[in-house]
Amino acid sequence: MHKNTFNNDISSNKMHAHNHSIKCNVNTCTYYDNDYCSANVIQVNPMGDGIAQSSEGTCCTTFVKTNS
Numbered sequence: 817m818h819k820n821t822f823n824n825d826i827s828s829n830k831m832h833a834h835n836h837s838i839k840c841n842v843n844t845c846t847y848y849d850n851d852y853c854s855a856n857v858i859q860v861n862p863m864g865d866g867i868a869q870s871s872e873g874t875c876c877t878t879f880v881k882t883n884s
Contacts, residue, residue: 833854845879862874
């Protein structure tokens with residue numbers, strides 16, 4: 817399994833507006849902004865054994881659960 821080396825510090829990673837090139841449907845994430853991602857950068861890693869064979873085998877490790 818890959819170690820998460822991504823900086824999930826919300827104050828340094830959140831953009832002022834969403835990124836129109838990154839669609840997101842995870843409305844429980846802090847970076848969710850009306851079906852788009854508002855993070856400056858994202859990190860996607862393989863899950864499980866570290867070898868992704870499909871989109872189900874990947875994980876957005878930029879995810880930060882909202883406080884609401």
